[in-house]
Amino acid sequence: MTSKQPTARIRRSPEEVRAAVHQAVVDLLSDPAGEDLNIPAIAHRAGVNHTSVYRRWGSLDALLADMVTTRLERDSPLNDTGSLRGDLLAWAKASAASIRTAEGRALVRAVILSMPNSPQAQDERAQHFRRRMHSIEQIRLRATARGENPPPLEQILDQLVAPFYLRAIFGIDPPATGYPELLVDRLLGTTGAPGTA
Amino acid sequence: MTSKQPTARIRRSPEEVRAAVHQAVVDLLSDPAGEDLNIPAIAHRAGVNHTSVYRRWGSLDALLADMVTTRLERDSPLNDTGSLRGDLLAWAKASAASIRTAEGRALVRAVILSMPNSPQAQDERAQHFRRRMHSIEQIRLRATARGENPPPLEQILDQLVAPFYLRAIFGIDPPATGYPELLVDRLLGTTGAPGTA
DNA sequence: CGCGCTAAGCAAACATCTGTGCTTACGATG
């Protein structure tokens, strides 16, 4: 009764494995009591064999980067509200909601952790960040197409994006009410020639 | 003359060890080709035995936290310039200069890396951040004592501190000229109603 | 229906990291 069932092994499809591993990363990063993030732990929580993780992703950095890009694309369905202010506000509200959840903060942390000190670190980081900022660029482009005059990207980074990152990293909750409006109004009020169309 | 000199071991003083290890952390974090940060590597580069590191600090997180606080205190001799604007500008200029160097960016990265997902992570992060923000608080206190009316801490975080962190993390160099002034003027110009100044 | 490809699972070797008992250099103290 005991011994021989060596071929009873079940296996999940590559997509299932991928999703389970991604979720395990987020769980470990957000939920539990400070367990440190490593591949054996991730594989265990995902219920897959750790060799599958090693062979598919090769390193923790690569896995984190893959997870982050997948999740960010999946969770960025933001779209045209008809005005620059509306678009920025929608972005800010989504960000505020996101960093109130442990999972949202974990994603931001993962963005940072996934960037190693590689020789081309600077470049990779910049590139990664560009992709992350794609939605902001889209908002600017749409505004320009409408005839609006959006602030330069740098200013949006400084006044809108940066506060959310800072708060996500250090776990500082944004003010309970009106925070997205506050940041957006500050941003648009000081453009110099903000004039919504 | 080869073999027997088992007692030829030389040793360095605790302070030397401490300084060497701290420096090794910064070096590994900033300089080289993406080697990952771990205690054996740090000890090797510092030229000390790894057991010394384990015994003194116990964990990489603790070592990073110790290094960060030591360095930040050492490198924050900022002081009273006589006005709120002057103090903020001095802080901003020092920050801008710092994040232009690999070592400065490494310090910021270390601040973030040294914060584990511990159960009380949220609290610890907030506390750590408070200490990091001590100089900002001082600036506010001095301003109040002078009769000036400084912006609330949250606003200084959003408009002055956050941009520097974002840029340090992602390796985005600040504009070559006038950046500290830009941020400080924006901050002080919008203290009340957005239409002011 | 059989073939072959891809990738998951398994086990075991291999490498690296972490921790411990001990010795001993160095500095302080009297």
Place this chain on the structure above:
DNA sequence: CATCGTAAGCACAGATGTTTGCTTAGCGCG
């Protein structure tokens, strides 16, 4: 100058992380 406490260095053991060779489940294709 003798003694003592602290902490660095050494060697080795144990735990954990990483990699490899192999088998085999699932799936598309002829």
